[in-house]
Amino acid sequence: MLRPLFVAVLLAGLSGQALAKTDLLTVYQEALLNSADLAAAAADSLARQEALPQARALLLPSIGLGAGAAREHFEIDGVGSDEYTTQYYQASLVQPLFRAESWFNYQAAKSLSEQARVEFSAAQQDLILEVAQTYFNVLRASDNLAAARSEEQAFERQLEQARERFEVGLSARTDVLEALAGFDTARAARLTAQTNLDVSYQALTRLTNQEYAELIGISHDLPVLPPIPADLQEWVTTAAVQNLQLQASRLAIDTAQETLHSNKAGYAPTVDAFVRHNANFGGADARPGSGVSSAGRIALDTELTTFGVEVSMPLFTGGATTSRVRESDYRLTQAEQLSEAQLRRVVETTRNLYRTVTSSVEEVEARRQAIISANAALDATQTGYEVGTRNVVDVLQAQRNLYRSVRDYNNIRYNYIIDNLSLKQAAGTLSPEDLQDLSRWLNPDYDPDEDFIPPFNEEDVRRMSMGRQESLSAEQARLRKSF
Numbered sequence: 001m002l003r004p005l006f007v008a009v010l011l012a013g014l015s016g017q018a019l020a021k022t023d024l025l026t027v028y029q030e031a032l033l034n035s036a037d038l039a040a041a042a043a044d045s046l047a048r049q050e051a052l053p054q055a056r057a058l059l060l061p062s063i064g065l066g067a068g069a070a071r072e073h074f075e076i077d078g079v080g081s082d083e084y085t086t087q088y089y090q091a092s093l094v095q096p097l098f099r100a101e102s103w104f105n106y107q108a109a110k111s112l113s114e115q116a117r118v119e120f121s122a123a124q125q126d127l128i129l130e131v132a133q134t135y136f137n138v139l140r141a142s143d144n145l146a147a148a149r150s151e152e153q154a155f156e157r158q159l160e161q162a163r164e165r166f167e168v169g170l171s172a173r174t175d176v177l178e179a180l181a182g183f184d185t186a187r188a189a190r191l192t193a194q195t196n197l198d199v200s201y202q203a204l205t206r207l208t209n210q211e212y213a214e215l216i217g218i219s220h221d222l223p224v225l226p227p228i229p230a231d232l233q234e235w236v237t238t239a240a241v242q243n244l245q246l247q248a249s250r251l252a253i254d255t256a257q258e259t260l261h262s263n264k265a266g267y268a269p270t271v272d273a274f275v276r277h278n279a280n281f282g283g284a285d286a287r288p289g290s291g292v293s294s295a296g297r298i299a300l301d302t303e304l305t306t307f308g309v310e311v312s313m314p315l316f317t318g319g320a321t322t323s324r325v326r327e328s329d330y331r332l333t334q335a336e337q338l339s340e341a342q343l344r345r346v347v348e349t350t351r352n353l354y355r356t357v358t359s360s361v362e363e364v365e366a367r368r369q370a371i372i373s374a375n376a377a378l379d380a381t382q383t384g385y386e387v388g389t390r391n392v393v394d395v396l397q398a399q400r401n402l403y404r405s406v407r408d409y410n411n412i413r414y415n416y417i418i419d420n421l422s423l424k425q426a427a428g429t430l431s432p433e434d435l436q437d438l439s440r441w442l443n444p445d446y447d448p449d450e451d452f453i454p455p456f457n458e459e460d461v462r463r464m465s466m467g468r469q470e471s472l473s474a475e476q477a478r479l480r481k482s483f
Helices: 004-010 024-034 036-049 051-057 100-167 173-208 232-242 244-267 320-387 392-426 432-439 458-482
Strands: 062-076 080-098 270-285 297-299 302-312
Touching: 024 036, 024 100, 024 173, 024 432, 036 051, 036 100, 051 100, 100 173, 100 244, 100 392, 100 432, 173 392, 232 244, 232 320, 244 320, 320 392, 392 432
Parallel strands: none
Antiparallel strands: 062 080, 080 270, 270 297, 270 302
């Protein structure tokens, strides 16, 4: 007969339809709409891209227009004085012909604008991974809580059994105290697991600004496969080309190089073509007693149009240009070294994640088998306790081992999912389609209290049944030998 823990798993298909559950893609869509970090990254990207039109404007014609009016008072010695009103306007057009500094600033702005777009794409990838991490951390916490509840119930049954055996004189009071200590420890672990679940839901709320009652769990049938392609060097090569943070660091080098050229161009002359027009209207009419000749009006109307080419050559700027050149040279070295450091981090991360995902494939199956072995060991220990060859401490330890194996299995299963996505992010290939692929394995009927351990096939059940029979026979043989 199977233990209650496995009976619950085998009967999991009888559970009712889950209600009010949220799936992974819904969480992702809500994160896209409500993530404050992504909104800030979008605003930063758009703001930085404005450097391009600003730099381009310095290469295009500039047109200015001005106008005004003034009341003027004049006085001529020995002649007289008067007041009059003048109006004026002026217009100008300047077309830069040669401004090397502005041209290189424009090239730098193009790199900076592209860098801003790439970094925003990286922020979008970060959100994809963060949504997955947060979502599956909730599922992990739910499974751990279910395991903690089941463990607490198992220790409670053990405590009841120890008390019954003590009352009929089959065990010492020490067994009761040991079982009570195990139950108290399991209860404390269950309270901690409940807190961890609440905390994981709060992280999801922070990300999406939404409250969730329950999430849809992921099926144990999720394929646990090695990375595709199954070639470490190919993943590293892809990451060296497509990793978004690495692309951004290389664009930062381009920006620094163009900025250096721009500052060196501070030594060069500038050439502008211009057209300027100025007009001034006003004057004073002669009037009696003003001292001005009665011949009429003092005319001040003038119009002047000039056009030509201006050349400006900086001769001495107090060392400012030289200092800016040195600074930009240092900035270029900094950008190159930061890019090299980023490349090394990307290569290291890609290699480590590839190896981790590859090893996780075998570890998931090994952890699953460990549950079967731990259950068989518990059966053997429980049988020995019933016939008197094992004590309650042995039983409690066997129970701890079983539930530890369950938690280890769930942890490696969720770690595999997150590490697989992290590997794709390192390679620069992570996309929303990866979440969509995972969503195909979500099971609306998943109930953590029943499905926190994987279902077992007929062969597994046969092995467990045989293991229990073998353990019973072994304990009986050990008991006969002791007599």
